[in-house]
Amino acid sequence: MIDILVLYYSRDGATRRIAEQIAAGVESVEGVTARLRTVPPVTSVTTALAPEIPLEGPPYAELADLSQCMGLALGSPTRFGNMAAPLKHFLDGTGSQWLSGALIGKPACVFTSTGSLHGGQESTLLSMMLPLLHHGMLLVGLPYSEAELMTTSGGGTPYGASHHAGGDGSLALSDAERKLARALGKRLAESAKRLA
Numbered sequence: 001m002i003d004i005l006v007l008y009y010s011r012d013g014a015t016r017r018i019a020e021q022i023a024a025g026v027e028s029v030e031g032v033t034a035r036l037r038t039v040p041p042v043t044s045v046t047t048a049l050a051p052e053i054p055l056e057g058p059p060y061a062e063l064a065d066l067s068q069c070m071g072l073a074l075g076s077p078t079r080f081g082n083m084a085a086p087l088k089h090f091l092d093g094t095g096s097q098w099l100s101g102a103l104i105g106k107p108a109c110v111f112t113s114t115g116s117l118h119g120g121q122e123s124t125l126l127s128m129m130l131p132l133l134h135h136g137m138l139l140v141g142l143p144y145s146e147a148e149l150m151t152t153s154g155g156g157t158p159y160g161a162s163h164h165a166g167g168d169g170s171l172a173l174s175d176a177e178r179k180l181a182r183a184l185g186k187r188l189a190e191s192a193k194r195l196a
């Protein structure tokens with residue numbers, strides 16, 4: 001089995017909704033499984049914000065997940081046009097994986113969710129690619145053969161999957177956002193399979 005890590009942070013659930021579609025796209029490819037993992041929130045003081053094990057949803061990622069996976073989908077809500085601190089905090093702890101080259105040559109893709117339509121989806125996606133390039137990963141985006149890239153009135157970009165959740169986070173994934181997230185997961189899984 002080829003194992004794809006779908007690693008994300010989501011405070012209010014919007015990014016999690018895309019993660020689940022990406023995982024469905026990954027698992028639409030025979031012989032490939034998705035391992036959904038999240039990261040805990042962070043604080044500037046040494047106070048625990050969350051229990052050791054999340055009360056709901058997937059478990060917290062361990063560094064071993066990065067070494068074991070054969071591909072990575074990385075997702076975060078947009079925070080001021082950039083990825084959220086909890087995901088950055090997790091990535092900042094991956095020095096030993098960088099030193100050992102654990103992620104070199106593995107395919108990766110990125111996804112995000114925003115409150116406003118033009119609030120920085122592309123900048124967040126591009127910024128999330130930077131640490132993955134330092135890790136030597138092979139980035140996978142969405143080609144324009146995916147028709148929804150031209151017709152979406154919400155999220156969905158060639159740089160990765162995205163979701164416009166609305167100011168109060170209440171917007172469901174649109175059909176186009178769902179199709180593009182699934183297509184990205186499928187493309188990542190097919191890439192990992194070919195590389196394997």
Ligand SMILES: Cc1cc2nc3c(=O)[nH]c(=O)nc-3n(C[C@H](O)[C@H](O)[C@H](O)COP(=O)(O)O)c2cc1C
Pocket residue numbers: 009010011012013014015016076077078079080081082113114115116117118119120165166167169
């Ligand atoms: C501190 C903070 C900064 C944010 N910055 C942006 C932003 O730059 N652009 C935007 O469109 N939405 C921004 N948002 C809204 C979130 O990106 C949006 O609500 C997202 O869908 C939340 O994802 P989640 O439900 O997975 O937590 C921000 C939210 C917070 C709390």
